[in-house]
Amino acid sequence: MAPSPSSGDPALYAIEYTPEYNQFIEKLAAYHEQRGTEFIREPKVGARQIDLLKLYQRVMSYGGYDKVSDEKKAWRGLGDEFALGNAHQPALAFSLKSVYYKNLAAYEISTVHGKEPPPKEILEHQTAKGGGLLTRTLENFKSRKQTADDQSEASGEDGTPSRDRNGSEEAPGSGGRITRGLRQAPPQRVLFQSDTQSSRPTRHVPSTPQHQSHGTSTSYNPSSNIDNMSLAVANYEPRPQMPMTLRPIITPGNNPVEFSRRQIAKIASLDAATGKPSSLTNRGVMLPGSGFDGPNIYVRCLCSLKSAIPSEQDYALHHLVKISMERGDKYRFESFSGLAEALIEKLLEASSLFYKVDWRISYNYDKTMMGIDTLDGIEGTPDILQRIEQLEKREIDDNIQTAAFSDALLQINEAALTMRNMVMLEENAQYVSEMAPLRDFLSIALNLPRLHCLVELKHYALDIAEQLTKYLHLDDADPLYISLLAQLESEDRGAVLTSLRAISRISMTLEENNLLHGVPRAALQRIIYWTLLYDEEMVHACLDFLYQYTAVVSNVDFLVSTVHVEPLVNQLTRLLAYGARDVYSSLLLTNEVRRSSPQELAKLPRELLVQLLRLDEPERSSQWLRCLFEEDKDESITQIKLWTAYQDRFLPVIGETNRSILPAADFIKNVSTTFAEKANAQVQTGLVPKFVIKGIRMRHVPVDFQGKEYSECLWGIFPGNSHSKCGEFFMSPQEMFFHIMELHLHTPMSPGVIFTNRGGQFTCAWGSCTRFHHHPATRLSDLASHIKLHLPPSHIPKAQAEGPSAAKKAKLSYVTPPVKVNFRWQQTAVDENQAAAGIPLSAVLVLRNLARNLSKTDADETALKLSGVSWVDQLFKPVEPKLYEVLAHNKPLATYVTDLLSAINDP
Incomplete structure (x- = not known):
C-alpha cells in the first residue's frame, strides 16, 4: 500500500480549482457525456x-479500484x-x-487498463457491491445473472420455488420438493408450568424436558431442512440507517459561479433542431426494476399468502416454514395483521x-343464515x-x-407446520387461542379420514392443540375435547x-377448573395399561392425566366403579x-484426635533386630x-539424639560381625532420603x-518391613504400680503369651508342649x-486362660498387590480417626432445588388424590x-408397608408420602 498522507485534515482534501483540476473535471464530464451516463462534478458524502x-x-x-476493494477496511481508511x-x-x-464507482470506475477501465468498459446497465446502473471492475464484462455479467436466476429458482429467493418432482416424490402421500431434504424433529419441550394460583391442587410439572415423538408416517414434508435454507431468510437483517445527506440548493445568491x-450546461444540452432537452436530461431518474429492493x-410472504395465487402461495409457504423455524422467536402474529387468518383459511382447504x-x-351475529358449509368465526361451530x-366423501386413493x-396437500402441510412452529411462542399461542376458526380446524383435522397421507397433518394439528388448550376451557360436549379423547384409541404412539x-x-392458565368429565371407560383402562410400559414419556403423560382426573371426586367415583383400580395402585x-439410586452419607460423632509425640524411643523387637542385622x-x-519413625510436618528431633539412638542400638552388635555402621x-x-516428602535437616537459630x-517423629509402636504394627506387652513389672x-x-499373640509365661510367670514354655500347671x-x-x-x-491354668483375653488378634495377611507402602500410607499412627x-437412603429424581420431581x-x-377422594364417593x-371394608382400606392397606419403607428411605418423597399416609389412616 502506498504511504498515506496525514489523515483527517479537512483542508488537505478541500476542492482546489487549479488548472489541473478543471482540466480533469472537463475531461471526465466529456467522457460521461459520450458514454451517456450522469456525472456529478462535486459529489457530497x-x-x-x-x-x-x-x-x-x-x-x-493503491493500485486501482479492485486493489482497494480487496483490502479489508481500505475504503474506511480513505x-x-x-x-x-x-x-x-x-x-x-x-x-x-x-x-x-459511479463517476470514475468506467474512466479507470478505459484510461488505466486500456479496456472497453461494460455497458452502463451493468456498471453505473448497479450498486458498488459485487466483484471487481475488470470482471464486469458483458459475458461475465450474463453468466453470473443466469447462475443467480437458477439459484433463485431453486431456493425461492426471488421467485416461486420449482415444483419439479423426482422419483422419491412420486411415492403415495409425498409432497416434498426436489430442493428440500427431510424435516428435522420438533424441538424438545418442557411441559407448561402454570404461574397462577388456583383453588384446585397444584399441578405437577416434571423437571426433565419431554421429547416429542410421533409415529412413523409414509408421507413427509422436507421444507424445514436447515441445510436448504435460502440466503434471504438466513441473512436478512433490517437495512442500516444511512446518514442523511443534506445538499444546499445552488442559487445565484449563494453560489453564482456554479449556478x-x-x-450554460443546460443550454448546451438542448437539442439544436427542436430546442427541447435531449434524452440525456433523464439521466439519474430511477427506472422501475433498478435500485429498489422492494419489500422485505x-x-x-404475507402478501403472497393473501393473494390466493398458487405460485405466490408456494413462495410464501416455502419461506414461512423456514422463517417460523429459524426466527420464530421474533415472528409474531400481532406484528403481521392478517397472517394468522390467512393461514387458517389455507388450513381449512384440507376438507x-x-x-x-x-x-x-x-x-x-345472525346464525340463522349459516349453511352447513359456514363456520362461525366469532364463537365457533358447536355442531x-x-x-x-x-359431508359427502370424495374417492381418494x-x-x-x-x-x-399432492401440490395442494403440500401447501396445507406447510401452512400447518408454519402454524405449529409459531404457536411454540407463548405470545402467538395466546393470540390464536381466541380465534374460533382455528379451533374448528383442529376438530376438522382430527376427524379427517384415516389415511397415510394425512398422518403428518394430524400430528401438526395435535401439536397446535397441545399449545392452545392451556388457554381454552373445554367442557365434555366441546368438539375439540371429544376429538382429543378419540385420539386415545389410536395405534399411533405420537398421537396418543x-x-x-x-x-x-x-384450562391450565384459566380460573375455570378442568373437570375432565366424559372420559370413556375404555380410555381409562388403556391409560392404566400404559402405566405398565417401559416408556418414560408415555408413563409421565399418563400420570399427568391421572393427576388432573383424580382431583375431581365424581371422576374417582366413576373410576372405581367401572375400572379395576387395584393394579393401578x-x-x-x-x-x-x-x-x-442409593445415596450414602456419614455423621461425625467425635473429632479427630492427635496423640502427642513419645518422649522415648520405642524398644526394638528382637525378631526385627535380627532382620535389620x-x-x-x-x-x-x-x-x-x-x-521406628514416621513423617509429621509439625514435629522434629535433634540430629544428635537420632544418631545416638542408632549408634547405641547397632554399634555393640555390629562390632561382633566385623561390619561398620553408617557415618554420622x-x-x-x-x-x-528415606522421608523425602517432609523430612529435611535444619538449623534452628537461637542462643545456641x-x-x-524437621518433619519426623518417633512412633509409639514399631512396625515391621511391611508396615504392620507390633503389639506391646503391658504386663506390670512392679506389683501394685499400674504405670x-x-x-x-x-x-x-503366641510369642507374647510365651513371653508372659516364661519371663513374668517363670513357667518354661515351648511350642507344642502344654505348660506345667501348678497351684x-x-x-x-x-x-x-x-x-x-x-x-x-x-491354679496357673486359670490365669493362663485369662491372659489370652489380653493378647492382640492375629494379623490377617494383606494382598500382595498392596505392597509394603500400602499400610504406611493408609493412616498415621498418631492420628485417631x-x-x-x-x-443410606434412596434418591429419586429431583429438580434444581433438590425437591422431588419426575415420575x-x-x-x-x-x-394422594385417590386416598383423599375415595372416602367422598358413593362407591365407598x-x-x-x-x-364393611372401605375402598381406602381395600386399595391401600396391602401397600401400606411399602409406603412406610419409601417414607423411611426416600428423602425427597418423605413429605408427600406423609400426607398420603395421613389420608389413608384418617380418611
Missing part, C-alpha cells in the same frame, strides 16, 4: 464535498483521510466507494380434498362434528394421487402421547422407586528409620544453634486389669354396606 481528482489519484496510488467523520464509518465508506455553469421477505365442501367463515358426518392433489398432554393442559406404588548400609538405617554425616543425609531433623509395664513388642495364688498384672486381685486364682455413623412425584400425587358408601 455526508457534509463534505469530494474532490474527484484527489480521490482518483489516491485510489490509483474515508478517514477525507475527514468524513467518525459517526457511521461503514456507511460513509460505502458512500465514498459509490462516488468513485452560471449549470445554466416478511411482508412479501375440500376429501369432502365435497368449501368451508366459509362468517363473522355475522362441527355433526356437520362433518353429513391413498396409494396413487394426482399432481394437483400428544393427545394426553393436550388434555392435561386444558400397585403400579403407582412401584413407581415411587422409579430411577432410585542381615541388611547392609544404607538400607539398614533406612529400614530402622521406617520401623551420611546417616543424616539418609534421613532426608540446634541441629534438628510400670514390660514394654516389649511382639508380632504374634498357688495368681493375679493378673496386665495394665489396669483387676482380675483375681480380690480373689486370686489358685473420628467416630462416625453411616447412613415418582407424579405417582405419589395420584395416590356402597362398599361399606356390602363388605
Whole structure:
C-alpha cells in the first residue's frame, strides 16, 4: 500500500480549482457525456464535498479500484483521510466507494487498463457491491445473472420455488420438493408450568424436558431442512440507517459561479433542431426494476399468502416454514395483521380434498343464515362434528394421487407446520387461542379420514392443540375435547402421547377448573395399561392425566366403579422407586484426635533386630528409620539424639560381625532420603544453634518391613504400680503369651508342649486389669486362660498387590480417626432445588388424590354396606408397608408420602 498522507485534515482534501483540476473535471464530464451516463462534478458524502481528482489519484496510488476493494477496511481508511467523520464509518465508506464507482470506475477501465468498459446497465446502473471492475464484462455479467436466476429458482429467493418432482416424490402421500431434504424433529419441550394460583391442587410439572415423538408416517414434508435454507431468510437483517445527506440548493445568491455553469450546461444540452432537452436530461431518474429492493421477505410472504395465487402461495409457504423455524422467536402474529387468518383459511382447504365442501367463515351475529358449509368465526361451530358426518366423501386413493392433489396437500402441510412452529411462542399461542376458526380446524383435522397421507397433518394439528388448550376451557360436549379423547384409541404412539398432554393442559392458565368429565371407560383402562410400559414419556403423560382426573371426586367415583383400580395402585406404588439410586452419607460423632509425640524411643523387637542385622548400609538405617519413625510436618528431633539412638542400638552388635555402621554425616543425609516428602535437616537459630531433623517423629509402636504394627506387652513389672509395664513388642499373640509365661510367670514354655500347671495364688498384672486381685486364682491354668483375653488378634495377611507402602500410607499412627455413623437412603429424581420431581412425584400425587377422594364417593358408601371394608382400606392397606419403607428411605418423597399416609389412616 502506498504511504498515506496525514489523515483527517479537512483542508488537505478541500476542492482546489487549479488548472489541473478543471482540466480533469472537463475531461471526465466529456467522457460521461459520450458514454451517456450522469456525472456529478462535486459529489457530497455526508457534509463534505469530494474532490474527484484527489480521490482518483489516491485510489490509483493503491493500485486501482479492485486493489482497494480487496483490502479489508481500505475504503474506511480513505474515508478517514477525507475527514468524513467518525459517526457511521461503514456507511460513509460505502458512500465514498459509490462516488468513485459511479463517476470514475468506467474512466479507470478505459484510461488505466486500456479496456472497453461494460455497458452502463451493468456498471453505473448497479450498486458498488459485487466483484471487481475488470470482471464486469458483458459475458461475465450474463453468466453470473443466469447462475443467480437458477439459484433463485431453486431456493425461492426471488421467485416461486420449482415444483419439479423426482422419483422419491412420486411415492403415495409425498409432497416434498426436489430442493428440500427431510424435516428435522420438533424441538424438545418442557411441559407448561402454570404461574397462577388456583383453588384446585397444584399441578405437577416434571423437571426433565419431554421429547416429542410421533409415529412413523409414509408421507413427509422436507421444507424445514436447515441445510436448504435460502440466503434471504438466513441473512436478512433490517437495512442500516444511512446518514442523511443534506445538499444546499445552488442559487445565484449563494453560489453564482456554479449556478452560471449549470445554466450554460443546460443550454448546451438542448437539442439544436427542436430546442427541447435531449434524452440525456433523464439521466439519474430511477427506472422501475433498478435500485429498489422492494419489500422485505416478511411482508412479501404475507402478501403472497393473501393473494390466493398458487405460485405466490408456494413462495410464501416455502419461506414461512423456514422463517417460523429459524426466527420464530421474533415472528409474531400481532406484528403481521392478517397472517394468522390467512393461514387458517389455507388450513381449512384440507376438507375440500376429501369432502365435497368449501368451508366459509362468517363473522355475522345472525346464525340463522349459516349453511352447513359456514363456520362461525366469532364463537365457533358447536355442531362441527355433526356437520362433518353429513359431508359427502370424495374417492381418494391413498396409494396413487394426482399432481394437483399432492401440490395442494403440500401447501396445507406447510401452512400447518408454519402454524405449529409459531404457536411454540407463548405470545402467538395466546393470540390464536381466541380465534374460533382455528379451533374448528383442529376438530376438522382430527376427524379427517384415516389415511397415510394425512398422518403428518394430524400430528401438526395435535401439536397446535397441545399449545392452545392451556388457554381454552373445554367442557365434555366441546368438539375439540371429544376429538382429543378419540385420539386415545389410536395405534399411533405420537398421537396418543400428544393427545394426553393436550388434555392435561386444558384450562391450565384459566380460573375455570378442568373437570375432565366424559372420559370413556375404555380410555381409562388403556391409560392404566400404559402405566405398565417401559416408556418414560408415555408413563409421565399418563400420570399427568391421572393427576388432573383424580382431583375431581365424581371422576374417582366413576373410576372405581367401572375400572379395576387395584393394579393401578400397585403400579403407582412401584413407581415411587422409579430411577432410585442409593445415596450414602456419614455423621461425625467425635473429632479427630492427635496423640502427642513419645518422649522415648520405642524398644526394638528382637525378631526385627535380627532382620535389620542381615541388611547392609544404607538400607539398614533406612529400614530402622521406617520401623521406628514416621513423617509429621509439625514435629522434629535433634540430629544428635537420632544418631545416638542408632549408634547405641547397632554399634555393640555390629562390632561382633566385623561390619561398620553408617557415618554420622551420611546417616543424616539418609534421613532426608528415606522421608523425602517432609523430612529435611535444619538449623534452628537461637542462643545456641540446634541441629534438628524437621518433619519426623518417633512412633509409639514399631512396625515391621511391611508396615504392620507390633503389639506391646503391658504386663506390670512392679506389683501394685499400674504405670510400670514390660514394654516389649511382639508380632504374634503366641510369642507374647510365651513371653508372659516364661519371663513374668517363670513357667518354661515351648511350642507344642502344654505348660506345667501348678497351684498357688495368681493375679493378673496386665495394665489396669483387676482380675483375681480380690480373689486370686489358685491354679496357673486359670490365669493362663485369662491372659489370652489380653493378647492382640492375629494379623490377617494383606494382598500382595498392596505392597509394603500400602499400610504406611493408609493412616498415621498418631492420628485417631473420628467416630462416625453411616447412613443410606434412596434418591429419586429431583429438580434444581433438590425437591422431588419426575415420575415418582407424579405417582405419589395420584395416590394422594385417590386416598383423599375415595372416602367422598358413593362407591365407598356402597362398599361399606356390602363388605364393611372401605375402598381406602381395600386399595391401600396391602401397600401400606411399602409406603412406610419409601417414607423411611426416600428423602425427597418423605413429605408427600406423609400426607398420603395421613389420608389413608384418617380418611
